[in-house]
Amino acid sequence: MVATGRRSRAGLALMAVVLFGVVAACGGRVGENGRFGVVYMDAQGFYAGVRVGMQQEAEVLGRSPQLLQLNAQGDASKESTFIDQVSAAKVDALILSPASATASVPALKLAHESGIPIICYxxxxxxxxxxxxxxxxxxxxxxxxGELLGERAAEYFLAEGNTEPEIAVVNCEFVEVCIERRKGFEQALHAELPGARIVANQEGATIDEAVDVAERILTANPDLDAFYGEAGGATMGAVRAVQARNKVGQTVVFGSDMSTEAGQALAAEDILKGVVDISGITVGELAARAADDVRRGEITDYTVVPAPVELYATPEDGSDWLRAHPDGVP
Incomplete structure (x- = not known):
């Protein structure tokens, strides 16, 4: 997901300005209720949910700030230029999902030194x-x-009478949370099925990448029992690869992040057997609330704000999610 091409700093600045989005209180002047700089890591549906959640919570709080927004497309340099701009503009808070645990640090240091409160999600x-x-x-x-999905995978294979399944991981492990997801998955899986084997672990965070990765894994492991997709793109890429390689009925998928496509696949019951999700809308609400708490001095030290984690394990769960999210925003 991290872009490899280089653009000039001026070019990146122009791009950031073009990508600014404005949400202001109706009937008021733009920015009179404050301004938040917001960075989305990519264009996957989760981040659309985050945006909706932030807007909804801002309205509940009675102050709809102007949102200066950027889809960083996983590019830490693009993210950095945007943060430079919003720091200079003295926004009330910077809300972001950083592109890198290390490369994003200098930009966050600048924002902090500029007196901008930072909320990660x-x-x-x-x-x-x-x-x-x-x-x-x-x-x-x-x-x-990860544990919830590992437990679901163990439950599925025990019901199938398969105590030594071969599983491949399609990962997003350029970010730490995905590494922790895999550790939780493996721990829960092996607690119930000590004979289960992880036969491959390759990066494929976007759907297009994941399809290619999963197809290569299937070629190398024609008897593969399952994929574990650590993120939404990895999950649906694996599902599409199973379809493309005519492995329906042999290879199943356990995945992450609900979406319309994931809900439909879960409801179909043929490939996707479980999805663990953190609602983007809920995360957006919590981020906006945290920003307001920081602004009012109720949060003064580094604080982890827990977001709920949910398992969708049955076709009925998939159908219920689709009915509850007709617009597809997770």
Missing amino acids: NTCVAEESAREYVSAYVLGDPTRF
Whole structure:
């Protein structure tokens, strides 16, 4: 997901300005209720939910701030330029899912030194830096996230009479939370099925990447029993690869992050057998509330704000999610 191409600093600045989005209170002047700089790591549906949640919670709080927004597309340099701009603009808070645990640190240090409160969500920089520069971190426990799916995978294979399944991981382990998800998955899986084997672990965070990765894994492991997708793109890429390689009925998928496509696949019952999700809307609400708490002095030290983690394990769960989210916003 991290871009490899280089653009000039001026070009990046222009791009950031073009990508600013404005949400202001109706009938008021733009920015009169404050301004938040907001960074989304990529364009996956989770981040659309975060945006909706922030807007809803801001309205509940009675102050709809102007949102200066950027889809960083996983590019830490683009993220950095945007943070430079909003720091200079003296926004009331910076709310972001950093592109890198390490490369994002200098930009967050600048924002902190500019007096801008920082709220991480979904991902953050390394803990030592987070404790120094970040006010709050909205986080669904990544270990528990993985454990729920590992428990679901063990339940499925025990019901199938398969005590030694071969499982491949399609990962997003350029961010720490995905590493913790896998550790939780493996721990819970092996607690019930000590003979289960992880036969591959390769990065494929976006759907297109994940399809290619999963197809290569299937070629190398034609008897593969399952994929574990650590993120939404990895999950649906694995599902599509199973379909493309005619492995329906042999290879199943356990995945992450609900979406319309994931809900439909879970409801279909043929490939996707479980999804663990942290609602983007809920995360957005919690991030906006944390920003307001920091602004009012109720949060003064680095604070982890827990976000709920939910398992969707049955076709009925998939259908229920689709009915509850007709617009597809998770």
